[in-house]
Amino acid sequence: MKEDGPSPDRFRILVCIDGSDESYRGLKYAVKLGGGVDADIVMLYVRPIDQGLRSGGLQVRVARENMLDWGLELPGIQVLKKGWEMLREIEHFEDDWTTETVHTDVAGDPLGDNKIDYTNKLGRKVVLKLKVADDIATGILEQWEIGEYDLIILGAPEEKRGLARALIDPPIAEKVAMNASCSVLVARGLEVGHGHLICTDGTERSLEMVSKDAMLASRCNCAISLISVTADVEGEAEAKTYLNDARSVIEEFEVEIEDMLSPVGDPVEEIIEAGANYSVIVVSESSRSGMERLLVGSVAKRVLRKAHNSVLVVR
Amino acid sequence: MNLYYFWEKRWFFIAMLVGSIMLQLPVPNGLTPEGMVVLTMSVMATILFITEPVPLPTVALLIIVGQVLLLGLQSTDVARSLMTDSVLFIMGSLMLAVAVVKQKLDKRIAWLIVRLTGTKTANVAFGITLVSGLLASFVGEHTVAAMMLPVGITLITLTSDNPKKVRNLAAVLLFSISYGCSIASIGTPSGGARNAIMIGYWNEFFFDPTSPETRKFLVDYLDWMLHAYPIFLMQIPFVTFILLKTFRPEYRDLSRAVVKLRHQVEETGPMKGADWMSILLFVLILYGWVFHSASLGMGTIAIMGAAGFLIVGLVRWEDMNSGVNWGVVLLYAAAISLGVQMKMTGAAAWVASSFLDILSGINAEDGVALWGAVSVLTTGVTNMMSNGAAVAVLGPIMLKLAVAAEESPLLIGFVTSISSSFAYLTVVGTPACTIVFASGYLKTTDFLKVGWKMVVMSTIVMLSVAAIYWPIVGI
Incomplete structure (x- = not known):
């Protein structure tokens, strides 16, 4: 599918942003790897699907609709916007970007997937994508299926987890790194410049x-x-x-x-x-x-x- | 088909494997073959509840199928055992929850809270816990969590746009909502589905119409409140204290946010006819629960209320239909029916006596030590799965344990269903936790960080009430 743009010859990086410092460091690194000018960057925030089984039978969407009524945004939008601002700052973007907003319905979630495509005159793309999925790793891996990437960057989990929990549910970074079909960079205190x-x-x-x-x-x-x-x-x-x-x-x-x-x-x-x-x-x-x-x-x-x-x- | 599919579903296959091995084993002493089958089904269901390799309602469907195929029951009998007053109550109260959230009374409540508490962070947090709790104890925790979540987030975003600068503040305010709702959900039978399930079990297991002695097992609304409400009230100040100590909010004063919130809230204008109508309806439902649940059944009154909201036109059926997850109703129905089978086949009694043997090994076979053991086990299970399901599965075992240990089944029943609300450690533990987690402000580790303190506090409060106060009110 050409949802995220048909440009097979371009270097494409998927950066998973969750609002942590680590994920923004990953974004900076993506800019560096992109060589500054020619790489397309897709910033992805995965939101767990709003489901009611765990919320005692009242669908989370009831709470979500109530939040939207109050004018509160979905989680993730702020975080992605911050990433975009950062990118603009680092690369001194001109204001020549055209924007396109796309909404996709997702079964089981009233708000679905949302994304903003930014394209500049040279055809370079930056995509902010807010996706829902059953769990975060699946969301990241599914995003791979939509567009071809050369590299996925995501932050390592900060939390230390027990062995039992790790067996039932392997950490997201590990799951993505082992199952993606392109290279995966797991950022952990990522610093540029040490080779x-x-x-x-x-x-x-x-x-x-x-x-x-x-x-x-x-x-x-x-x-x-x-x-x-x-x-x-x-x-x-x-x-x-x-x-x-x-x-x-x-x-x-x-x-x-x-x-x-x-x-x-x-x-x-x-x-x-x-x-x-x-x-x-x-x-x-x-x-x-x-x-x-x-x-x-x-x-x-x-x-x-x-x-x-x-x-x-x-x- | 690839291997990854099997890996993702591995727990399903493990559960099936465990099940088929258990069915091949020789039946242990004192257990009937039917009991062994029911026990096997419970073990498999528990594995599936905790690991979730398949959507949870699938487990409910499998329980129904298993009762017919493995246990050889008549399909009609199984179908009949699915619907009880407790299930009707769960269904009705979920529909009511949607109806209540749709009334948009949250702005009024927010206004009430900030009027009461002023602008100090500590006071606001206490106010949120108190008001959320008082409401949740009658309306149900999920309802109040859904209503109060926007209030909490609005206060947070009005304080600062940058989520990093208000991380601790966000944690304090959002946990005030969810823990306020959680501790309150034990207060009355309508606070949470599990309370209704326990009342159903007491009735089913111990009430005998021919013996006036057993009338005490027909616990009504006020009876329950008399025993459980003080536990909720005692915990409120501790919640605020623990949250403030654990997270130390960045702002000690929220004047800016509170002033803006007050402004936003005042825009909605005075109470309208519809608002009064919905409050009147709810007062009527509450009146029904308190004074007539013994004769009419809590479930009947709950669905009467849901019908009332629909008749008056305060909520559309489409909203109710999409707001309630009917799978949960199915899940509770199947879990309760399995629980009843645990009792009928003697499996519950067998597990209870085996468990008691272990407990007597550590000198916990009676008194506070036994209550503590019941509470700890329930707390462990409830943190891993939905607390209603935990009570549905554990309830029969714990009640039989009470009989075997010659303790009061009422007391052990209360301890079990109250402990099932101590699911502070995980996102999936209680409905309120799941809902506030949807805000995106909290991390799963936050739940662990503060949750264990809550568990310790709640357990101590409950056991002291059980030891000191319950004997006075007659358990």
Whole structure:
């Protein structure tokens, strides 16, 4: 569907905004990755569907209609508008944007989805979208189906959650990162300017990922460092060759390479420790699929869960 | 078909698996085979209630199907067991809730609150809790939460446009509404569906028309209020205190917002005929509940009221139809019918005696320790699922527990249904919490942060009332 604009050649970023500082940092990073001029940005706020089962049988819509009568806006509108203002400020937008407002009915919710499309003369688009969905992760993933994105950016959950709760309901960021079909950046204290740390294990898949991230890094002029972890000392030479392979891929993009690390130890822990010095840790989704992935849990997933800073899962 | 579908629905398959394993197990000593089936169905229903892999009304449908297929009951008998006075009451009071919210009396109430309390944040919070509570105890918590939510948000947005600057203030005001409604919902039988369910269970389990001794199990409106209302009133000051201590609002004074709100409210002009009419109708319904619920049934009076609003034309049927989630009515009907089966097959008594064995292991087999155990268990369950369903499922077990432990079923029943309102920890716990969460101002962690203090406070208040005050009024 071409709901969010037919521009396949453009770089498109979906930024999930929930009003937290982290999500606005993600937006700033999106601007940087977008290279400042040519990326389309879709800001998305997902509102859980108003449903009455949990509210003891009185539909939440009764409360919602009452709120609208008082002239109160839906949650999320303020938050999205703030994102738009921020974008205008950072990029010094001219006032040459045309706007278009679109409303889509959604079964089960009286207010449905709402969005504002901003388009400038050059055809660049910024979309503010207020979406309802059964839960937030599903909403974000469904939004993927409507338009093609190159990257999804969302904030990591700030809250610490119990194990039991995590089993019943995995954190939103994890659910999106594992199920989206494009790269996902999970922002956690995201700071611009410390470069990317790319993890590689020499497989073709990971080299592919290296080139993808090199492309991203070249957009934002971010420095790249490489890491390949081996279980024991004998593997070190092998790791070095992996790193060199990766380096030759990156050089095509004319991106600066800062460090090449080949520590020995548990991959997840080494990556997290080394990654703390960088803006973003870059991992690739492993080749496992389906049930296997759900049960075993890839390195990517574990890094995503345990890292102290932002993680980019590349696809 | 992909694996993700199965992963999303995994709890449904786990529930089915647990069910089929339980049915293959040898029936434990003291339990009938039918009891085992009902117990299995309750366990499966509870798993599904908590994890929600399928829409909740589906569980209700499955309970009905299970009673016919697994238990071998006649379809007509199952159908008959679905509608009781409690279910009628739930249905009627939901329709009334929509009718009341549609009357737009919220601006009047807001005006009343700010007139009463002045502009200090602490006083406004107390006023909101008090007024929301007093109303909710009669009208039902969801009704008042829906009515008061715009008042709270208006006060917040008039204070500052930036949600970050008023985060704590928002938490205090919105929780004042939801906790005010929650603590009040135990006050009268019409405060919450679970109270009506418990009254229905007492009647069903213990009342025997031939024995005058058992007349005390016909609890009427005033009886209930006599026992429960003081608990609500005692909690009000604590709610405001706990909220102010936990969140420390950014503004100690709300003069700016209050003045603007007063202005907004005054625009609506004096009370009109329709406003008086709706108040009169509600007073009549209340009169019916208080003085005639014993003979007419609370459900009859509730639907009489709903009919009244429709006849006078104060609400359109379309509004009622779209405002009530009929799935909830179905859900309660099925849960109560399962609860009754728990009793009939002896499953409730069996679980109760097993539970009592565990309790006597920790010296909690009688007195305040037992009440505390009942309360803690109910609180745990109610935080994970809707509190009406919690009482419908736990009620029969707790009442049989009372019999086995030789405690008063009235007392244990009160403790169970009052504890079921201690669902302060999660968004799904009580209707009022779900509704204020829809404002978008609160985070799920806020509920945990303040909720545990509320649970401790409410439990202490309830147990002291049970130990000191209830013996005076005759339990």
